[in-house]
Amino acid sequence: MSASEVPLQHAAWIWLKQNAHIPNQYACFRKKFNLSHVAENASADISADSNFILYVNGIEVACGQFSDYPEQKTFTRLLISEFLHTGDNVICILAYYRGQDSNEYRKGLPGLAFELKCDDAIIATDTTWKAVQHPAFTSGITPRVTRQMAFTACFDARLSAPWTEAGYTDDSWPSAAPAWGEDFSPEIVERPVPLLEIQPETPARLVMQGNICRGREGGSFVETMSLSYLLNLPQESVFTIPSAHKTQECASDLLRTPDDRWLTLPPADTGDGRFLILDLGREEVGLLSLHVDAPAGTVMDIAHGEHLDDGRVRMYVGGRNFADRYICREGINRFVLPFRRLGARYIEVHFTEFSRPVRINYIGLKPTILNVAETGRFQSSDRLADMEYNIARRTLRLCMHEHYEDCPWREQALYAFDSRNQALYGYYAFGNYDFAAASFNLLGRGIRDDGLLEMCAPARIPITIPIFSLVWITALAEHWLHSGSSRLFDTYSSQIEFMLKKACANPHAPTGLYATPQGEHIWNFYEWMDGLSTMSEEGRLDAPYNLFLHESLGSFAWMLEESGRDASAVHARREELGKSIFKAFWNREKKALSTYLKNGVQTHYSDLTQVLALHERILPPDAAKMAAETLQHRSLYPVTLSSTLYKLRALMQNQGARAFMDDEIHTNWGKMLVSGATSFWETIQGGDDFDGAGSLCHGWSALPAFYLGAYALGIFPLEPGFRKFLVKPYPGRLYHAEGTVPTPHGGISISWQRAEEGLSVAMEGPDSLSPVTEPLPEAPIARLTWNGRRLL
DSSP: OOGGGSTTSSOOOEEOOOSSOOSSEEEEEEEEEEESSOOTTOEEEEEEESEEEEEETTEEEEEOOOOOBTTEEEEEEEEOGGGOOSEEEEEEEEEEEOOSOBTTBOOOOOEEEEEEEETTEEEEOSTTSEEEEOSSBOOSOOOBSSTTSOBOOEEEGGGOOOTTSTTOOOTTSOBOEESSOTTOOOEEEEOSSOOOEEOOOOOOEEEEEEEEEOOOOOSSHHHHHHTSEEEEOOHHHHOBOOHHHHTTOOHHHHTSSSSSOOEEEOOOSSSSEEEEEEEEEEEEEEEEEEEEEEOTTOEEEEEEESOOTTSSOOOOOTTOOOEEEEEOOSEEEEEEOOSOOEEEEEEEEEEESOSSOEEEEEEEEEEEEOOOOOOOEEEESOHHHHHHHHHHHHHHHHTBSSSBOSOTTTTOOEEHHHHHHHHHHHHHHTOOHHHHHHHHHHHHTTBOTTSOBOSEETOOOSOBOHHHHHHHHHHHHHHHHHHOOOHHHHHHHHHHHHHHHHHTSSEETTTTEEOOOOSTTBEEEOOSSTTSEEEOOTTEEEHHHHHHHHHHHHHHHHHHHHTTOOOHHHHHHHHHHHHHHHHHHEETTTTEEEEEEETTEEEEEBHHHHHHHHHTTOSOHHHHHHHHHHHHHTOSBOOOGGGHHHHHHHHTTOTTTHHHHHHHHHHHHHHHHHTTOSSOOSSTTGGGHHHHTOOSOOGGGOHHHHIIIIIISOEEESSGGGSEEEEOOOOTTOSEEEEEEOOTTOOEEEEEEEETTEEEEEEEOOTTOEEEEOOBTTBOEEEEEETTEEOO
16 A cells, blocks of 8 residues: 555644533534645545544535444445545545444444545644534434444534534534543554445325323423324324315325425424324434424424334333434524434324424335345246345345445444354345455454354443354355355454364253353344243253254365364364264254253254254154254244244255245245234234334344345355355245346356256356256256356
8 A cells, every 4th residue: 555545644643622421412623724726636544433423515425434443443435536626625524433332332432533645745633623512413422222333313503503614613512532542542443334325315204293291291292202192083083284286185195205306394282292103114224314394393203114013113122212302493494314224114293392384295214235246136937936036136235335234223243153144145136245354354354252252242231241252253254155256254363263163162061062152241142932932051061052053063174184184183073073962962862862961861942953963964864854844843942034944944954844835934034014014023022022023024034035045045155165066946835936146256146947857957158157956856958058058
């Protein structure tokens, strides 16, 4: 890297002059400067803890700090010549400091660094910049949306000023101060994923309106809203519709998108205000956007959620706070809530404290998306299967931003278990190898002294889940297999060795098994099912933990061999562990393995243990047959959507169980679609699960993208990067199917059709790839072509 390319070389980290760090702080920074000319390649580097919006001469140019660690800050490089001009210019930056650990943020020090290079001119952050706390945002501790997420927001537009405009006078602002001392100097690296795209407002449909009666002010905006009684009224009793629109449009039509149409909301004759509920039509993730004309002091309490089952938006669930407040200035109010994405389908707004009519142009979301190409494709004779693929792909997209997110409504956190599923499914929908690597790298940097990863990343959380660390190892192997890149293993091979050494440090000599890590902060989560989510329990041996360990040992051995290293010791340990698991947990009478061994007694029986054992192939043939039959009897605690991947891989090995598995997938995921799902749920119980907090958009449930690409189309990588790939279609209920499976070398397109003599398969793809056929007995391949050449 040349000297001119070194990021933030001349920039000082700055913040406000203040005696103490303030969590949830919004800060405004300005710098005026003069340019004699504008270079074509003028660029700017920017980094912040925790987030930023950059304005150049009054125009918003970019926003969004990558989710990083305090000791390794990412910068964003931007080309900004088009926003500059000769003469006077001004840079304005709204910076935000989170300042409190959560599941998706690790606390650092507040700071902003910026550097503009325009030929010889360099404009960089230093103490000559002007800086003030934003007067309209409430800074400091406010209720958090959830314990996993950020703070709720309050914005009083009456206190705001046009500080981002070039002509604004900042003479009264104090100068910025150094953000921290010389004893702290973070590593600076480029953000590993593109900036998110903020799209135009999504259409919103009015579905409910009326008056509210406030019970009392609660301790949070959402509590106040939830204590308010709603009186649903007809649209004509609530709104004044302009005469120009009365003959052709109803109130709902006037609010769909921002345009020149306004809906008038007069003050209520009775009660304490008005409410309205908007439906975005499907699950969306984005920034809250509003455009209203209101009297000064009008209070808009705005809740968001995924559920409308209760006759209103489900906003206050188990202490969670899905609501923010906006207080209007006099006249036109245009506002986009920065820095925090909302995952929602429904918006509920309470209007209070207004004495003249409020005119509403739009309230809803500006979708915030990662621009990832949908290079995977699937189409078949079954419309339901096609819908399953498309909704799975959309579910994945809704859970991909700076990193994978488990669910956009309730947590927005990166978990190893969830992201392993999301990455694997996404390989078949997008070929999203770089994005997956960025997420796995974030997780890997969260290593602890006990050999476990933080439960989320980047985060600092007291509790962790041991099997998530083990699954991360397998995720790295799957990434290498699909992407063809060994870079994650090259980075983390020593760490993996350390993690597995810690995991195997305390063998239980009588059984040859390994006890789970112990401690009050160890959560032995395996499934959202009775008996499969417990805290650390001394003296108990867990079959799932040992099976996940068995899987991770196999993944490590494979990566060692692919890198040309000896894996014999790892293979030997894995083989012995497999024998020990079978000996300790197999119950021939029950035709299943127990989940636990307590004081030598087998207890608890679950599908999860059976599918893990089948997947890992530790059972002798007769036991494997019995376990597969037991699974088809549905007599044990079932797997949920999160672990159906293991059930799929286990039963698709068994000719007698493949039709059963195919039916189960289409039944469970079809049930969600028939119920009106626009994204796939966290569990099959939907919103009713977790005491009403069940997520209706969860990345770990996007299994159909993988199933239909890997099994129905029948394309699996055999060697890294699909250098050799397996062709093994399973038609199930389908008569024909076609699609594309992404690879790092280009897509493999496949089309097959049932015929009396077998499947007729045609494939095209990069010549550097080699197909290997292995037809299933129930789906023989009668004819197969590859790039026009007949192979069968």
